[in-house]
Amino acid sequence: MSPPPQADTDPEPATVLLVDDEFDTRFVVRLLLEADGMRVVEAFNGADAIAQLKDTSVDVLVTDIDMPGVDGPALVAALRAEPTTAEIPILAWGEREPQGLDVDATLAKGAGVRQMVDEVNRLLGRSL
């Protein structure tokens, strides 16, 4: 699959850190986000995500809730406690729409992958 053409107004592609334990889910979501011109970094759980953040600047973070090891809520708490990561916009999505998390957007996986990509764009300040 060839990457979609980049918009002129946004020469630097936004970087999205995608955290999910399901390989296939990450695969499909990556495809969708890259189709929208975003760069995607993957992590398979919260601990992995934090490791990725050490050497990657991230514009939006998308995280699953249920994951082995450090799960979604633990990741959110860790990021918000750390000043360098406290401002990263976060979209949390799970089987059910997550409640009570200090995140910028939430979504149920049942709502569809397309909507999740739209939500990421919104967090990036893009109007679609």
Add this chain to the structure above:
Amino acid sequence: MSWTRRVLVALAVGLLAAVVHGLLPAGVVRAVVHDAATWLLVAALGVRIWRAPVDRRAWSWIVPSGFALLAAGNVMWDVLLRGGPDPTGGVAEGLFLVGYALTAVGLRGVASGHVRGGWGDIRLESVAVGAMAGALVWVWGGPAAIAAGEAAGGVVASGLVALSVIRAWSLVRIADVHRLSWRLTVAALAMLLWLVTDVVHAATAAGTYTTGGWPDTVWFVATVLLILGLGGRTVPRTETPAAASDEPVTLARRAALGGTVGLIPMVVLLGSGAAGRELAVLIAATAVVGLTVVLNGERLPVWAARAHRGRDEADARSLRLFEEASWATLLIDPEGGGIVDANPAAADLYGYSISTLRSMRISEINTLSPADVAAEMARARQQTRTSFEFRHRLADGTVIPVDVYSGPTTVGGRQLLVSIVHDATDRHRALDLEAMVATRTVELELALRRSQASEQAAARLARVVESAGEAIIGLDLDGTIISWNPAAEALYGYCAEDAVGQPITLLTDPEYAAEPLMLLQRVGGGESVVGHLTVRRARDGRTRQVQISLTPILGPGGKVVGAAALDLDVTRLQTAERAAGHAVEMFETIFRSGAPQGVTDLDGQFIEANDALCELLGYSRELLLGMRVGEITDATDREETRRYMAAFRGGSAEGMQLRKCFVRRDGHIITVLANLTLLRDADGEPEAVIGLLQDVSAQAEAEQQLSQREALLQGVLSSTANVSSVYDTVGRCLFAAGAGLEVIGETPDSMVGSYFVERHGDSTEMMDGFRRAVAGASVDVVRPFRGRVFDVRFRPVVRSGASGHVALAVTDITDREHARQAVERSERRFRALVQHANDAILQTDPRGVVLAAGAGVERLVGLAPDEVVGNSVLDFVVPEDWEQVVADLASLSRGAVTRATVAVRHASGEIRQVEYDAVDLRDDDAVGSLVVTLHDVTERVRADRERDRHAGELQVVNQELEEALRVRDHILAATTHELRTPLTPMVGLIELMRARWDDLDREDLWRYFEVLRRNTDRLTSLVEDLLFATGLRSGVVMAAPEAVPVGPAVRKALGRFPETVDTPVVEVEVSAWCTPDHLNQILTALVANAVKYGLPTYGASIDVGLRTVTVSISDRGEGVPDDVVETMFEPFSQGSTGDTRTATRLGLGLPIARALAESNGGALEHRPGPQGGSIFVLTLPTVPASAAAEPGLIPEVSA
């Protein structure tokens, strides 16, 4: 036998002894006889001491001990020392000397004890002093004397002489104290003889004189005399007084004694035919003896004079009294308070021995402080006081009141106090009793205030008052004028009608307003006021100087009820003398007219007596004025009379009222109440005592008779009696009255003259009661009689102290009795009800003791009613409930009901639950106890418990159901999650493919297709798992094993998960004996688990055992928590961990995998990885030999 004759006999015996001694051959025989005499002396003294009645101290063991040592020394001396040096190395001499000193010191001590009580006790100190003195002499000169035989011996001898002087002197002194009893005189004489021998010994030792052995004879004679004097059975002290009184020792006798003593050596000297030098020495010795006698003789006149005076007057008599008196007597040293001597009665009273008393001080006995005791003794010595009331402490610690009469006395030339001590306990008791009687008497007398006698006296007084020429005003103690004579009217201008009933202040000048009541207060206390000058105001307003004399008016019982005032107008009198004369005159007017009055001086000598007093006492005035109060006072009162007279003398009392008993001239004893007032002279010094007497004898007697009459009346006429009757001793009715007679069909006439036995002979109780009443007892009997029930009270009628008549007070109590019986019947019915009721009913007392029990109780506790009654309910209550039962019964208030449940133990041991209602019906006449109703609630309690148990079970079921519902919810949630997870990429991919279908190349499509297929597989296997899990729970898992190559199966499973595609497989070509689908399912589950819960890197290895194939799937994750290890092989178990991550997992993989492994004859285990993470080990059987033989089943072997 006279004292002189006895002494002469003794001297004769002494001479006989001298002759016998002279006949004895010199040498050992004589020495033995010699020494035997000393031993005899020792024995005699021992007997003496043993037989001394009270006081062994006087003849303390020290004296015979000394003599014994002396004798021992002598024996050694005689037997061993004779004719040579001392073979005992001085022991004999030492014994001799110590003994010598002991006798001296001992006798000295005895002398002191008898005379002074100073160091009167011969105590250990005496022994020590004696022994020390002897030892000193011995050490000083003894051995030296033996060695040198000469000069030092003289020193020893001098010491002996000194001791001997002490000894003889002491004995003489003892003899003196004991009034020179003949025995002691002989002993003293013997001591002097010993002194002579000692002097001669001294002279011999000093080498100045040699004898022909005569000192031995003298010594022997002296010893015999000592035996005679000190030995024997008689106790000198008891025979002393007679001898003393008969034979006063004069100075002449002393001189004769000295002369005799001095003569003896001369006689001996002449008898022995001594030469000139001997004569000279003997004269010197005689001089020493004479000096001794003179030394004593100088004192003798003094002693003799004192003894003489004492003997001639009261000394001898008092000494005899002292010894023999039945009253306790103490001789006390007034200086230190030491008790010098005490008589046997004192020893009895105090409980100390005489010797102990002698060692005590009076302050140890008297409970007063020592200073107070000393002060009292000083007063006694100066004779300012002779009688005391003390409280003395006895040996056993009790303190008793004592009366002590104490006075100075001279004993043995010393000023001592003799105190006679009476135990006053009884008197005090009697005084208390008397006080009670007196109080009662006064009460009775007050009750008789309006008796005729006093009315007569008042009338007599009134006549006198009316006729008097001076103003006489009667006042009551409040100051109200109660009588007013014409002279008063003349003085003050008020007529009797105006004055009587007015306060006396009517007459007082305002300046003196408070005065009358002050004077009346004094009169009320029994005093008379004589010649008090004051100012009064007459009706016309003019003031009058008056001189007032107030005399108490005695009412019945001798109580002061008012005052008679003589008011003498001195305004117009020339001199005070005249006023005084008038006052005295008027006073005498009253004195002569009223109640018996008398005046005595401070010694009790009558100096004035009025006619009434003379009449009362039966003496003429002339006779009475020559007498003292004490002479006409009954013995029981004398002491008190002395006491109050002393109080008046001392001015410590102004007035008093007391009850006195006088002896009339005719011998009758009369009782009077005396109001005594101290009169003082012009200087305020006590001068005389005026007494107003009231004869209360007649009143007392009348009152006694009255009370007897009252008693009789009370006995006869009990207020509630229906019949009152009196019987004489033989049971004849003397009197009968009362409404009750009618009831029993009698009249007073039918009763009087009949006999008690006629009506009551059938009743032993009545007859017995009558007999006992005749004997003086009060008896109450309930008597059913002629259809009625009577309460019969027998009361003895006491008349003049003799019992005899019997009064009967009979009350008809039939109705009361009926009521009582009704109550009893009711109570019986209730008991019967209790006993026969089917319910378990108990009657108990408040402590739970069963009074009655019903039949139901037996069913409940298995005990028959008679086994329960009398015992506590606690007997069948289980101990755990005792406290509750006790508390319930105790807190039960009258009429209230308490309900509680307790466990009771049936006799069979079975425990039953009982609910009881307890009610206190003690106030209910029909019940009178606690009533406890018991209900067996065992079944109910059992049912309750069953219900509780079922409820518990139900709760468990409910919990299980709730758990099941929770599990169901979990399964639903987990299933949703499991379904959602593969669906998310599938839906997303489908959307992508639709949107970009035209842009997708084949390769993309293939990759997308692979994703879709994989997730479809997951969904499929999930559904299969669910189906399988359902089957697993129902136990339907069918295995159809065959040989399955393991390696390809592992690779296939890893291939299903993209995460594990690069996983190296340690592969062995081997086949397992397993259902192929099952193997796939197991391995897929293990890889899925590793991917889900573990972390890369994953590992897979295959090992071949003997009959097994093992597949291990490992990961590098965090491992499995312990609590999860326990449950991860159980279906739907993951929800129980509470882990948010696992909460949404279905958790079917591992349980299914294990179930499949086991159904194929294998196993699935988990073990922790060596570097963290987990290893799941699947073990399956290898292909069996039987199956291996078949073609196609041989394990694949490939490259």
